[in-house]
Amino acid sequence: MVKKSDVYSVELHGTKDIEKTEIEDEEKYKDLKGNKKKKKTEDLKKELELDDHKLSTSELEEKYSTSITNGLFSARAAEILARDGPNSLTPPKATSEIVKFLKQLVGGFSILLWIGATFSWISFGIQLAQGTESAFDNLYLGIVLALVVILTGIFAYYQEAKSTNIMASFSKMIPQQALVIRDAQKKELPAEQLVVGDIVEIKGGDRIPADIRLISAQGCKVDNSSLTGESEPQARSCDFTHDNPLETKNIAFYSTTCVEGTATGIVINTGDRTIIGRIASLALGVGNEKTPIAIEIEHFVYLVAGVAISVGVLFFIISISLRYKILDSIIFLIGIIVANVPEGLLATVTVSLSLTAKRMAKKNCLVKNLEAVETLGSTSIICSDKTGTLTQNRMTVAHLWFDNQIYSADTSEDQTTQPFDQSSPSWTALSKIVTLCNRAEFRPGQENVPIMKRVVVGDASETALLKFAEVILGDVMNIRAQNKKVAEIPFNSTNKFQLSIHETDDPNDKRFLLVMKGAPERILERCSTIMINGKEEPLDSEKAEAFQTAYMELGGMGERVLGFCHLYLPENEFPDTYTFDTDSMNFPTSNLCFVGLLSMIDPPRSTVPDAVSKCRSAGIKVIMVTGDHPITAKAIAKSVGIISATSETVEDIAKRLNIPVEQVNRREATAAVVNGMELKDMSLQQLDEILCNHSEIVFARTSPQQKLIIVEGCQRQGAVVAVTGDGVNDSPALKKADIGIAMGIAGSDAAKNAADMVLLDDNFASIVTGVEEGRLIFDNLKKTIAYTLTKNIAELCPFLIYIIASIPMPIGTITILFIDLGTDIIPSVALAYEKAESDIMNRRPRNKRRDRLVNQQLAVYSYLQIGVMQAVGAFVTYFTVYAEQGFFPSTLLGVRVKWENSNINDFEDSYGQQWTKYQRTFLQWNGYTAFFVSITIQQVADLIIRKTRRNSIFQQGLFRNKVIWVGIFSQIGIALVLTYGLGYVTALNFTPLRFQYWFVAVPFAILIWVYDEVRKLLIRRYPGSWWDKNMYY
């Protein structure tokens, strides 16, 4: 954080007022950070009491009984290791696998099925004791039910384990090594074995293996982004610079990386006691919210279980009062439960979600928790990081100013040319300075890599300039070789400039060229002339004014501005033998010629503005939460559309109307830029007010801890909040969010662990594609559930009619299981492949409370309309089969007791023929098969109508979703196999069926289709009407 503000004060010193706020910001911000920490956790407060950074080297040696030169003795280290445990973070307590599995066995409908199975076994026991022949049917039924539960349990467990494994493999790292001094020898040890008091050496590229108090450092810089979220490298030395251990320069933290330089330090904390360890354990304390889809499925399970139990109990009572035996009534109860429970549905939902998860993984959204797939779709607020997510995480030259004119540069990801006017001789001069006054270099051997992707050794600004020059001028290294460098003063914070002196590449020109870049106001101070169109002109007040205006404008865009100047040293004073001494500065550093300004910014990713506008039309509020400076944050927010072009903040209005900020009506401002410092002083109500009243919000200068407060604020508004984060101390916010999104490239492991989703390319636009997929799957799950629920009625009615009208049983429990877990499975998964009916990104996110997955309309329409049609169709088939074999419908009514009596073997049919019990039973199975086939045929129609909820099937296209056809063919195929292939296996209760009975239900299937088309037509024709309200699900 300190370093960050340094950077800004370097670049923006020209504007004094900005500098002032800067300092104030910094002060208050620190307070805030301290405050929040105290509030948030006792642990972190303790951490602040760490005083190792204040101790001298010898005090440290004493405290940890170690030696800086010799390190610890191995024996001593082993003792400490035994005491403190290994230097690694305790992974979050995982639920044991067996508990996870058992949970699958009792979740959802499983309980109902267990009840069914238990009843089956009880009635088996009773019947066995009574010596009934058919007792074993119930034993088998119980076993089948138990198997169904166990198999679906195994399936769900497997699915979950698979998605967890993706993550496990993802977060697995190569075991880290650390260079340690022990027993006076340098050793490579696994970082896990480090103990307090160890002396470790780190170099550029290493991950810091523990919390370390530095005792020596050479040009050491660390990237604390995993801790603070900001990726700007911070210098580390062995000086005590700040009371706060988090701010002082002589402590490097576990899991941060050393970017460059080398350092030696004493390990002062290991494992869970490191700062990171404490934050990680804080994340565990934040409760994980239940996902919206879990709530929806729960709601649905309740609903179906409610129907099952109430119908079951109702008919249990009815059958008792109709004088059925208790045992028979229990068997009916089992049948009703089995008919009502969509056994395969939860597995289908899991498969659909994992299909979507796979699809999302292809689009760079790796979903850790399957249910998060849908959560993303119901997201109404995205709290996004700026750096890396919205931006390219790479400084890039954005604007140039020379010849009194501002030019824009191309800031896209894959620039190959720069379109601005390069004909002016001023540009030639400027480009020379940019090329030469630059220490950054490409790593060798990258000639074939696109310029933008090449690895550069050097800091962010210099890298930007190097790449910029390379794009325009070509081989920069060659140009530098031709303009041999003879002297150089690198950038330092006192001078705030960088200077180098070169020979020119023109062999006739023996002059030396002095080039300089740095903070614009400092550069300007040293200039007496300014180059306009290649000619040096005196720098008068008018030209200085123009410079100021340009500088302010570029600075106001949140860009980091650099000034460039040069001077050709006169040949007579500086012959080519002249020796330049950078310490005594035996060359002029004033009265130079000012050439131009370049401003740099971490530009937004090119896909982001489009993605943000998509979010906007999808009713999703995008809030930027960044640790960056408000001006930069606002500039980026404007350029990506988080703050739209027309909207104003309170400050903007005040400026426009020229009135004090206090007098502005806050409600007029649609946008708000909230500073972390302001946020600190806000009450929760004030925060809520901001979140409510402004549609476009940027939180700048926020600490990662404040992110949690913002997330909680959004959740208080009833929003489903997605949060992106990469740093370790984003993890509480990631956990708290409805869906935490960690960055795959920049993200720390702790963030990835806490998140529900990992963004493999760190790109905000990927979130939007994820949202689209999430919304689609919600719609498609609706269709799947509607499809699956429909046939429940066709399965349930047989039991009800059987009990009331005493007809021979129309369909068996096992047959029902064959529908639920056989013919219906592939079609219901196929609905997950259905394309969206309309632009799902043009409607608002669903309201958690009102837009249920299974709403009343869906249940009622499926159960009471389509389901009833199916039942009628199936019963017509049933009566047809019986009538054509000799039993007219009139004969069947009330026939149950005699029909099922195995002692009656000369049962008379409508024609006077006489039937044995087995002949009747076989006919009954034939009836089951006919009923089954009819349901299957009508489910084909059901499948087709469920493709859309509003549009006509012909608008959607009957053949666009090929998987649906796979579903239809599988459905019919399975039915054919069951009927003709397994028709002779008596235990399955299927019999071969005469071919024409397959078509009895076809008119009803067509009726279902036509009826649903009419329904959809009326919904489209009369939106908002009574019909729309009652028939649209």
Next chain:
Amino acid sequence: MATLNEKKTCSERMENFRRFVWNPETKLFMGRTLINWVWISLYYLAFYVVMSGLFALSIYSLMRTVNPYEPDYQDQLKSPGVTLRPDVYGDRGLQIYYNVSDNKTWEGLVTTLRAFLTAYTPAAQHLNINCTSDTYFIQDTFDGPNKTKLSCKFTSDMLQNCSGITDPTFGFPEGQPCFIIKMNRIIKFFPGNGTAPRVDCTYVGAESRPLEVDYYPVNGTFNLHYFPYYGKKAQPSYSNPLVAVKFLNITRNVELKIVCKIIGAGITFDNVHDPYEGKTLPKYTHEE
């Protein structure tokens, strides 16, 4: 998947439910206004009336298409079932048990037989004609009254010693009981392929002594002129021909498994699933 741990207090739930049933603010009864309830009920009423109509129409047209005289298919009736009188069933099928010396144990059996044979008295059979031919009685036309076909007479006296006329106790007190065997009716079924099918009773398993049986009518045959059966509508007064068997040398005090098969072409008795197809398997015990 979904873990159920959302907690609400019971009173909250009750309150929510009461609000759902009647919400005084929005005047919603179970989530709808009263007028809305009327509309939706009317819609569903209409919907179900139409569906019932469609169902009725389907059944009506089904009944119009089926043949009133004979069924379209006899897929399950390839071979007739066989039943035994008296039919006393226990846990393991037909089980006939009585004590010779205790007339209470066999009176019920005798009554069953007598009741069964009341359908075969000359009075009950007066609508049927006397048939003498020993061939199938094929009728292509409706020769009977009211568009019916004729049926042959079968009277109980054809069962001679087992008719209940000469021996009203059917041999039970003597330990030589009569049983009556009946073959199920199947429309247009021609048993025996020109030869009259006959009943054959044996012990089940390796019984050393052959079962001595008297069959009535002679040879225990079903005369071919009772076949084929043309259905209830064509032959309203048709009665199944019967065969009576009288077991002569039954071991006492032991449960015996007997099988009575009907032997004739077209009649199968080896269906493992159906113990009553083409045969009947009484378990018989009598004590003294």
